[in-house]
Amino acid sequence: MREQGRRPALSLLRIEGVGHRFAAGTAALAGVDLTLEAGEFLSILGPSGCGKSTLLRLVMGLERPTAGRILWQGAQPRIGVVFQDPTLMPWASVIDNVALPLRLAGKGRAEREAAARAAIALVGLDGFEAAVPRELSGGMRMRASIARAFVGDPQVLLMDEPFAALDEITRLRLDDELRALCRRKGLAVVFVTHSVFESVYLSDRVAVMTGRPGRVADIRAIAREDGATFRASPAYARQCAETSASLARAMGPSA
Numbered sequence: 280m281r282e283q284g285r286r287p288a289l290s291l292l293r294i295e296g297v298g299h300r301f302a303a304g305t306a307a308l309a310g311v312d313l314t315l316e317a318g319e320f321l322s323i324l325g326p327s328g329c330g331k332s333t334l335l336r337l338v339m340g341l342e343r344p345t346a347g348r349i350l351w352q353g354a355q356p357r358i359g360v361v362f363q364d365p366t367l368m369p370w371a372s373v374i375d376n377v378a379l380p381l382r383l384a385g386k387g388r389a390e391r392e393a394a395a396r397a398a399i400a401l402v403g404l405d406g407f408e409a410a411v412p413r414e415l416s417g418g419m420r421m422r423a424s425i426a427r428a429f430v431g432d433p434q435v436l437l438m439d440e441p442f443a444a445l446d447e448i449t450r451l452r453l454d455d456e457l458r459a460l461c462r463r464k465g466l467a468v469v470f471v472t473h474s475v476f477e478s479v480y481l482s483d484r485v486a487v488m489t490g491r492p493g494r495v496a497d498i499r500a501i502a503r504e505d506g507a508t509f510r511a512s513p514a515y516a517r518q519c520a521e522t523s524a525s526l527a528r529a530m531g532p533s534a
């Protein structure tokens with residue numbers, strides 16, 4: 280599943296002809312070809328049930344594709360993962376939640392705490408280290424979840440609809456902060472979303488998927504400007520309209 284490429288490849292990740300059929304018979308993906316470049320923010324945009332989460336699980340290595348292959352350039356990078364549900368331990372403090380991957384990796388207390396504090400500061404949660412999840416807003420819980428993904432110093436971030444359950448204001452703010460943080464760190468990101476607006480705002484490229492079995496119908500390079508003005512620009516509105524039309528074509532007449 281994570282073979283070394285036999286020939287030199289420039290892309291950080293290559294997904295080649297990947298298909299996935301579950302044992303129960305559902306064909307979730309068929310013939311998916313996609314690359315992720317170093318430092319790139321790539322969104323996977325598609326209708327519900329088209330196999331987006333399955334594709335992420337294959338990239339994470341949690342499942343093997345039943346067709347095709349997934350190739351990392353060189354050694355497999357360190358991967359951080361964020362899901363729609365923050366999946367925090369309700370009884371544990373923010374710092375203990377954020378430090379969990381390091382505890383599982385057998386790191387000592389001092390190292391865990393220092394790294395967790397740094398990750399918490401990175402997402403703007405300083406001062407809440409001792410809070411437990413029920414004391415936090417939804418946006419703050421998501422920040423803690425992002426901090427936990429950052430604590431192991433990832434080179435690639437995989438995100439599965441992380442902001443879908445948040446209110447609009449919080450979502451817009453986290454979009455801004457996430458984009459800035461990933462650029463600053465030079466991270467490559469695969470971001471799964473249903474939202475055309477979010478995908479165009481965040482991404483360098485958007486892969487538009489068809490309904491199940493999911494295929495990549497279109498790959499759109501986004502001409503983007505950094506800064507909050509992009510969201511209000513005619514260029515943003517035009518690219519949202521074009522991406523929306525592409526998604527409608529990918530979903531076909533029965534959607």
Ligand SMILES: Nc1ncnc2c1ncn2[C@@H]1O[C@H](COP(=O)(O)OP(=O)(O)OP(=O)(O)O)[C@@H](O)[C@H]1O
Nearest residue numbers: 301303305307326327328329330331332333334491
């Ligand atoms: N473990 C599984 N066993 C059998 N079928 C599965 C399994 N996981 C997912 N599926 C099916 O595979 C298809 C793709 O699911 P997946 O969760 O990848 O889609 P998705 O695009 O992420 O959907 P959504 O946007 O609604 O989260 C769906 O029809 C789903 O029911």
